[in-house]
Amino acid sequence: MKKRLKDEGNETVTNCNALKMIAADGKKRLTDVANTEQLLRIIQSIPSPKAEPFKVWLAMVGRERIEETVDPEQAIDRALETYLKKGYSEEWVHQRLLAIRIRNELTDEWKKRGVEKGKEYAILTDEISRAWSGMTTRQYKKLKGLKKENLRDNMSDLELVLTMLAEASTTDIAKVTNPQGFSENQDVARRGGKVAGIARQALEAETGKSVVTSQNASNFRQLVTDIVEDAAVLPDVRWNRRRDGGM
Structure with missing residues (x-):
């Protein structure tokens, strides 16, 4: 994975830090760690069908952010929806x-x-x-x-x-x-x-x-804590609704 990212010119791995964390054998070993932005960038480079829902979700979020820049009122509507879901x-x-x-x-x-x-x-x-x-x-x-x-x-x-x-x-x-x-x-x-x-x-x-x-x-x-637990399937659900002509 590291090699693939480097071959793509992705500097995410280079920017990741290594921290000593407890390994399976109980000893502290240097482990690569990443922040949220870095993890999402890594997910974009995973060539697996399992990563596809997250890639779709990332594309959807990117589109929404562009829409909010053009029409800020949409950001307010989405904030309202998010709070209600919580x-x-x-x-x-x-x-x-x-x-x-x-x-x-x-x-x-x-x-x-x-x-x-x-x-x-x-x-x-x-x-x-x-x-x-x-x-x-x-x-x-x-x-x-x-x-x-x-x-x-x-x-x-x-x-x-x-x-x-x-x-x-x-x-x-x-x-x-x-x-x-x-x-x-x-x-x-x-x-x-x-x-x-x-x-x-x-x-x-x-x-x-x-x-x-x-x-x-x-x-x-x-x-509603199951909103978080269902986050992984949420992209599929919303994508299917859009594809079927829904919201």
Whole structure:
């Protein structure tokens, strides 16, 4: 397989790292490892009928991404479909999509005001989160027992609403005060987050219970795990539906 990839001019194997992993004999031996992108590229080069469904799926995903570039609304429709398949309620999904729009409006403001994407975005996001919830993003994920999962996909309705309020407030304050650069936007992020923090405290005083919760998606809505288990056959099903004139 390595030789075939090299003969094709594929540099995936060259870019793969070797890590010491426990082998069948119980000893640690150097083993080739790859990330998701590298694994998918390797699958493309496997000359086996068993790999064909994955190749069809990769082609389909590539076509969908091109369609989304031409018509961004299709990306929204597919996001809605994906969340529903995972077991989220339609009401929550629409709220989540609204949260994405509000987040994008905030990052657009940051970009216009000289904040650098990446580390500075992350720091400002933490400032907002700390101001309303009392925790950074990392601390919040730890509370919910999350690792790579998206924090906002694991928020309750109220947590998501307060996150939106915090970010929308930050955007509005920025438009009025016109902060420039990281430091000035950091102050605005704290102020925007504080607006939602005050709302959170007022609600908790009325209800007597905390808005911030350790519960995640597996607790407050059904995540359909067999979607993942059926992922290998999904390409065949969708391909056959298209070929038969279906969706």
